[in-house]
Amino acid sequence: MKRKLYTFALALLCAGAFSQSSEIHKEFGQAWGGGTSVDINSDGHLDFIIAGQKNNPIEPVLDEEGNPVDADNDSKPDSSERWIRICLYNPATSEYDIVPTNLRIADRPNLDWYDIDDDGLLDVLVGEHSFANYHGGIYRNLGDGYFEKQDLPFDTAAMSGAFGDFNRDGLFDYFLLSHDSLGSAVYINQGNNEFEAINQPFGEFSFGLGHARVVDINNDGLQDIFVSANWDNSAFFEHSARVFTDFFLNNDEEPGTFYRANIGDNGVKMKGNGGVDFADFNEDGLLDFALHGEGGEGTGEPGSGEDVWKCISHVYLNQGNNLFADQPQTAFQPDLRPLNSTGKATATIDWNIDGHYDLILSGWNPIVGGVGANTQAGYLYSGTGTGTFAEVGRVPGGSETVILFNDWNDDGVLDYLASGHTWDEMWVTGDDQGRSAVVYFNTNTVVSNEAPDAPEGLSATKSGSNVTLSWDAATDDLTASDALTYEVYIMDENDRYLIAPASFVGGNNDGLRKIIQMGNANLNLSLKLFGLADGVYTWGVQAIDASYVGSPFATGEFSIGAPSALVDNEAISLAKIYTRNRNLYVNLITSPDAKISVLNMVGQTIDSKTVWNSYSIALGSGIYIVKVTVGNQTEIRKIVVD
Secondary structure, three states, rough: OOOOOOOEEEEEEEEEEHHHHHHHEEHHOOEEEEEEEEOOOOOOOOOOEEEEEOOOOOOOOOOOOOEEEEOOOOOOOOOEEEEEEEEEEEOOEEEEEEOOOOOOOOOOEEEEEEOOOOOOOOOEEOOOOOOOOOOEEEEEEOOOOOOOOOOOOOOOEEEEEEOOOOOOOOEEEEEEOOOOOOOOEEEEEEOOOEEEOOOOOOOOOOOOEEEEEOOOOOOOOOOOOEEEEEEEHHHHOOOOOOOOEEEEEEEEOOOOOOOOHHHHHHHOOOOOOEEEEEEEEEEOOOOEEEEEEOOOOOOOOOOOOOOOOOOOOEEEEEEEEEEEEEEEEOOOOOOOOOOOOOOOOEEEOOOOOOOOEEEEEEEEOEEEEOOOOEEEEEEEEOOOOOOOOEEEEEEEEOOOOOOOOEEEOOOOOOEEEEEEEEOOOOOOHHHHHHEEEEEEEEOOOOOOOOOOOOOOOOEEEEEEOOOEEEEOOOOOOOOHHHHHHEEEEEEOOOOOEEEOOOOOOOOOOOEEEEEEOOOOOOOOOEEEEOOOOEEEEEEEEEEEEOOOOOOEEEEEEEEEEEHHHEEOOOOOOEEEEEEEOOEEEEOOOEEEOEEEEEEEOOOEEEEEEEEEOOEEOOOEEEEEEEEEEEEOHHHHEEEOOO
């Protein structure tokens, strides 16, 4: 059993027909927080980062004149303490080790992860709400708990943001959601760490308590932006609403530019200070979403005379053409208030391992019409695969909560940590109440969950320097084929990722996810790239099920431009290349010295060296790419070792 540096009593609780166990970890309790379950050191084990506000008032540090010093250690008079923990899983001890970190993010941090430097470690973009002591930015992950802030443009009022490749040119872009009406922008990568800020999609909106995500909501192969937030400049309130929810759709006629979908005009109730969970809840191949948070006057919910802070969750089923149907959910609590703008107080995952996405919702739960816990509470809802959910029962939760999925007891099934503000005596009592945390163990281990099959039918359709990559729908033992998401990577002939995956590629961990989220291609069976340089490209795609288990990668190749076309094994120019008895031989023809590189079919380098006259290496059975470089000439050959 994994433990956190201390020993804690195990509380075994039974609730109705489902028997689960839980464990209190008050040392991880906080409020107004954020975090991620993510493999920080890329060792094949999920770690986690959590940050927020601890209820530990501290004495101020005073200068020589007796005035409080607002130092970087945040030692100022306050009712709470800025707090962050990074916990790395230690396979030798089966425990999570709290490691030192230089990250200072704490105030409602929104985090998004992407490998920006091709080193196999996921780097992080983080916004936060503490404008007086702001630590948002883009940070390079050093793999040990420490991060290096990058000199990239970043608005100091940005509360949220995410990575993407919005113009699909193979360079990472990002966007920021800001309290400053001119600070919200899409940053398009021009190369050489130069970015062009485009404010166009966001106009003059001044957002507050904002949460944003990158998704492809219309399945066109381009990444769109979702925003849920408060509006802090009342002059721009629409329909007198104080909250904002909408998609900014990527323009397929000019990728990297956006326009508003205006889903509020088509029946979607605007929400703020809550969150969103994306998945294909009715398994029809379209991305749906569950929306949570405060509505209020002008949104049509709650109604006239009701508590303006009332929170009603909705499940919106995607009908295509930017239309969404509000699927009735009779099992949902009539008022459950997440009060967390980082979108971490709710979650979707296949909890009961039946192939359908389930929902975990938490928040302050007042009594409405005789229904409600009258305390902070969490609820587990089982998905049916039709877009409706049935209540299973109470689970650990809270308000201002962070929910993180890790395997705490090494049984191969993800459990979850709920950290927030709670006095729910079902899970915490006495001194453990308040800003506390509970690990809730998933005991659904009777049914095993196999990884999906790798996609088949990979194809690359080229038009000049543009390419559309496509694949057939994969299959899974539990999750419906239409509900599988996909992760794609693309690598150039210099082994540089154009699209870096959030999964391991090749080796014993091939397809293992580094983060608990759906794939970067969402539900799509194709992906577009524009304006590629001439060269040979390797690409791969994996399927991901509702438990976020990934298949092995299926791989393919394509070339742009005649100079990089693969040549036949019999066509010899720079060298004679052949195999015999599982050995590769390269005999140089045009020059006595050359650089030889041998890669496997997922783009990993097996060997690379400068040689004189000839080269040989023993290889296992398989297909390999051999590159021979003489001066500015490169010959690329595909060879088969039997």
